Amino acid sequence: MKNFLIINGHQKYGSSEGRLNQTLVDSMVSLLHENNRVKTTTLQKGYSVEEEQKKFVWADTIIYQTPIYWFSVPGLLKTYMDEVYAYGLFFKGGDQYGRGGLLTNKTYMLSTTWNAPEKAFNDPMQFFKGDGLEGALGHLHRVQEFLGMRPLKSFACYDVIKNPNIDKYVTELHAHLKNVLKF
Numbered sequence: 001m002k003n004f005l006i007i008n009g010h011q012k013y014g015s016s017e018g019r020l021n022q023t024l025v026d027s028m029v030s031l032l033h034e035n036n037r038v039k040t041t042t043l044q045k046g047y048s049v050e051e052e053q054k055k056f057v058w059a060d061t062i063i064y065q066t067p068i069y070w071f072s073v074p075g076l077l078k079t080y081m082d083e084v085y086a087y088g089l090f091f092k093g094g095d096q097y098g099r100g101g102l103l104t105n106k107t108y109m110l111s112t113t114w115n116a117p118e119k120a121f122n123d124p125m126q127f128f129k130g131d132g133l134e135g136a137l138g139h140l141h142r143v144q145e146f147l148g149m150r151p152l153k154s155f156a157c158y159d160v161i162k163n164p165n166i167d168k169y170v171t172e173l174h175a176h177l178k179n180v181l182k183f
Contacts, residue, residue, distance in 0.1 A: 003060045004037070006025055007065065008040065008041065008065050010042075025040060028111075060106060064110050091103075104150075112157070113160045117163075
């Protein structure tokens with residue numbers, strides 16, 4: 001039995017209310033809670049910095065469920081990181097820059113929703129120049145690496161505005177979790 005913290009990083013943006021991200025969080029909770037302990041945080045509902053820090057210490061795996069706005073996380077999730085990731089608890093100074101992370105016994109997964117189509121990531125002639133999902137999320141991976149956490153393969157829902165397919169996204173997410181978490 002493992003401890004999972006799932007963070008819903010959605011922030012209202014235009015007409016986006018966050019239903020897809022909440023559906024994905026609910027789906028993960030439903031799948032994981034059968035044989036694990038699961039805690040969640042929905043940033044739009046507010047949070048206590050101290051409570052969130054305790055959740056990180058408790059968790060074995062942190063899953064960030066977030067839309068990608070302008071190639072990064074919403075401002076609310078960035079603010080959360082700024083407030084919660086405390087020196088002395090999450091990281092300290094290291095002999096080499098970026099090697100002072102204190103969360104070395106933890107893994108994390110990025111689960112993201114994009115308006116971009118999947119082909120934009122893997123085709124060298126498209127926008128992301130063939131860098132793939134992990135390349136597009138590289139800056140977010142470095143944040144977690146700075147804390148000492150180890151990555152699990154990221155998940156993405158593509159083309160979520162123009163061609164939404166929620167049933168497909170949930171099915172793919174369940175398969176992804178079963179694969180990366182080995183259950």
